[in-house]
Amino acid sequence: MAAPFAHPEHEPVARAAAGFARTHADLVALRPEPLHLLARTRHAGRRTGLVSGGGAGHEPLHVGLLGPGLLDGAAPGMVFTSPHNRQVLEAGRAAAGPDGVVLVVKNYTGDVINFRIAAERLRLEGVRVGEVLVDDDVATDSADNAAGRRGTAATVVVEKLLGAAADAGADVDALVDLGTRVVAASRSLAVASRAQTDPATGEPAFALGPHELELGVGIHGERAERTVARPPLPELVEQLVGQVLAALPAEPGEASGAAGDGVLVVVNGLGATTQLELYAVMEEVTEALDRRGVAVAGALVGTYVAALDMHGFSVTLTALEEGWLDLWRAPSSSAALSGGGPGGPEVVPAPWSGAGGEPPAAAAPVDG
Template sequence: MSYFLPETDPVLTAARGLALAHPGLIEVNSSPLYLRARAPHPDRTVGLVSGGGSGHEPLHTGLLGLGGLDAVCPGAIFASPHNRQIYEASVAAAGSGGVLHIVKNYTGDVINFQIAAERLRHDGIPVATVLVDDDLATDAADSATGRRGTAATTVVEKLLGAAADRGASLQELADLGARVVAASRSVAVAARAQTSPTTGSPAFTLGAGTLDYGVGIHGERGTRTIAHPPVDDLVRRMTDDLFDALPAGPDEVLVVVNGLGATTGLELHAIADLLHTQLLARGIRPRVMAVGTYTAALDMAGFSLTVTRLEPGWTELWAAPTRTPLDLPRRILTDDHAPHAPAAPSRPGATPEAATAAPGEAGGRAVLDAYARIVTQVRDNLTRLDQLVGDGDFGDNLAGGVRRAVELADTTGADGMTALAGAFLDDVGGTSGPLFGLLFQHLASAVPSGDGAPDRAALATATAEGLAAVQRVGGAVVGDCTLIDALVPAAEALAAAADTEAPLTEAAQAAVRGALATASLRPRRGRASYVGDHAIGVPDPGALAAALLYVALADVHEPATATRLPAPGYITLH
């Protein structure tokens, strides 16, 4: 990021660029630097002024204009604006009823806005302040500074902007702002620090599989570092903390799912859905869901959640029109806006009895459970391998498909292998998902649903038939560096060892050897083929996943001999 910033005065340059991108909307004063809205609402009598360190865009500048702020004072990156900026911006923005300052609770911001307020009072200009302090991570009883001001600032600025356009007085705006702040709490997490504009390197480092909980928008470290949980568990924990910190109040809320700079829209919208579920489970009705990057910390990889308890009339203020660079979502949610479609009907042949049957205790269900444990253990390893040769999604796709299979087995009573086939054929995208589904579909005929080990001959036949189906569709052969390189030796071992003591263990050993041998191959199919020689030295993740299925079969049906097999984590360690 530092390579793209101008070498001299990047903040002024960016301010001019914002004005160019929104012609007729913004006026830039360069000395001292502040931005002013060109066309405030004619009914407004109080000017709204905010600002703070740069690097949080679109915070402040994104809400400059009708329905928002009258002036914004940007400081240097992560640094407070100077009191002279604030004073002169306030003089320019003040209406007949004075000027209101909206200030995030950071020491530099507070001091400089206070000095500017003293100068305005000396000049006879009425002034009041709304101090935003929503960050629950810094809510410590022994802190003289108090909570930091973070993403709830967007909520405050939007609601006060609408109220100011209705002609609200200075005192009315100050009182409204204080109530909005009191009803709001935020918490943020990060998986990667922002890039320092000075060094071009991350401002701090996090260990693999960890994240910082309670980070600040100036790139401050979190209040603690935690092991990275599944995202639904993380959202649940953050929601618990938010409602533990929020004062009691109405059950209707406004929520902001905010990216910290490097978090994609895909991720933020997924988090929004998880949060929505958590809120409904608590009897809370979300009336507004704003999802996007509103308060960044340069390019930090992370997100924050903000919850504001809504008083009567606040949804109307949120929905009021604006003409600002940032187009906030202003639609109000109703109960019929729930995004979830009705449950899909049962597959042909399913019966109500089957839907409520208890899962099998052994056989295919035991194999499914064993495979699920293995996949959970090695998901991150498979992801790292796929990042080296592909797009990095294989571990998540495999784990997601297995989770879906477990859900199917639990809810429909389907046998484990049948559930794997259904999940991967119907619900797992990409290339490998349906191919694995074909394999599972054939294996389902050989792995019994009840007690007892599979017939070895039947399993050899099913493996061969599944292999043939995968080859018919995918066209791969041994040596192409795909799952075929694991399936062929497994099929051959089963065919040759049908009468031996431990044919499943031998098949698993053969599949593991075949999968690991793909590291010496130059891929000829799939995404790995695009990286050419860069893939040499990396075993194919799909081949490893196929081999681990036979490891699961051996673990369940030949536990005594399966101890010869290497641990799944070791198999997938690169």
């Protein structure tokens, strides 16, 4: 294996953030100290800001989801490390709308602590703040796990649906309620055939044999409870779909409130998995759901929540409630996720971009 490409004299996350902001200067602006990024525009109807963040190494999450119909602010930490609460505070302060701001937090101890500190500081400043905790990972759904389920690829679904609802004028309470329900209706499970490269050593973070899989791997390279023999892809996907469906609070179409609406599917690459592989997985997922009488109402295939360069994928299922599919299909525009209905969202400059609020130019060089 080889060490990552990085400037020997610059901190890599700040350097990458500067490059991202330079490339997508029409969409995002960089504030280098403390490091956070902001969407340059937002939907004209949005009154509540949306902010998320987490350790680097998961790109395009979260910075790639900055823009109309999605996030207003994102705070990236060091690789696989929570952002500091001051980063979240500044992003939340800048992104808050007239009705306040909602923070979307993946369930990891560092993220939870730092986002809660930032939330309390914002409240002391008079900003109305809501929090949505994403905890969708089936592999950590155990009574013995005091920290609870990890937050993984369902974060993309949460941020997309909340973004559309915020564009429709939803306030903090409505967004928190929606986000909580979406999280409850979403579960994910990941598998890997090769660990991510450790940036410090240039070697795999853990070893797997050529015919082994880590079933239930985490997005930071957390080992699963078991390493399994590698089955053919149809058998593997059948097992994944079965476990994820069984972990949903109710079968789609029953008490979940998803009657007739089916599920959203996210087939997410973990960093080194090709689109060719991911679309093949999607076809297997669809067939496995068909055999169970579960309709695929919407799908997203690609690398959205990476684990550096891990070779593997995750499957996320969200049992839809009435109205959620419209939110999923609503227009959005970001570096990593764009589309939706015809015409695109009606946008206005973000609040921070007025007099005295303009951050440094996106193309400004940033040294770590």
